[in-house]
Amino acid sequence: MRRYSEAVKADVRRRMGPPQRQSVARISKELGIHLATLYRWRRALRLQGQVVPASQKDPESWGSTDKFTVVVETAGFNATELSGYCRERGLYPEQVGIWRQAAQDANAQPLLTMSDQKDLQKRHQEDQREIKRLQQELRRKEKALAEAAALLLAAKKIQAFWPEDGDD
Template sequence: MRRYSEAVKADVRRLMTPPHRQSVARISQELGIHVVTLHNWRKAWRLQGEVVPASEKDPEGWGATDKFTVVLETAGLNAKELSGYCQDRGFYPEYLGC
């Protein structure tokens, strides 16, 4: 099995998250990483509590798990910090029901 550097994994995570939200198939094609490997990475990141949506849908289409993770990550932020957090990830605070 081929090993990938943490830098490659970080690039993949960035491509999967907003605002990029590229599909696993597209990332696989572009980077030459098998789709099963990408799905395993995404699953591991999600289990670690990272916000890596299960699909490339806009945040409006996210499941409860993704929204809950974001709510937990942003619970202690003031309005300005929350706005910056959401802007960095390519969505509006309203998507979270805030």
């Protein structure tokens, strides 16, 4: 296993992070570092709480983990510090504000209690039984309709061969 210097790792970290957000494939091609190594480094950086987007996409396309990391990192910043942080990473303070609000709103809706969950599960099971019953009834009616159509067709064919007008 090849060892890389801290300078190389720092360069990779800089390239992966905002504002450059270079793809792992591009970094691998340019530096000759195996893809698996770069993915392992990126995972380790994320576990350390650093913002390392998965692609070169604009920040609005980042995953929730990266957005939440930015929100946590900037939680105690004043406006000046937030602006500097955003400039370094190619973000806008408004984006961070929207992400912060989304994180706060994520838990705004009350969670279901255990009894509510059981009631929902019971209703779901009842609905499934009703659906099954209705499907069986529909199949039975479709068979009856097909049988009636076949009898009607047979009756029409019989009338075509033996008219009822009594001309014999």
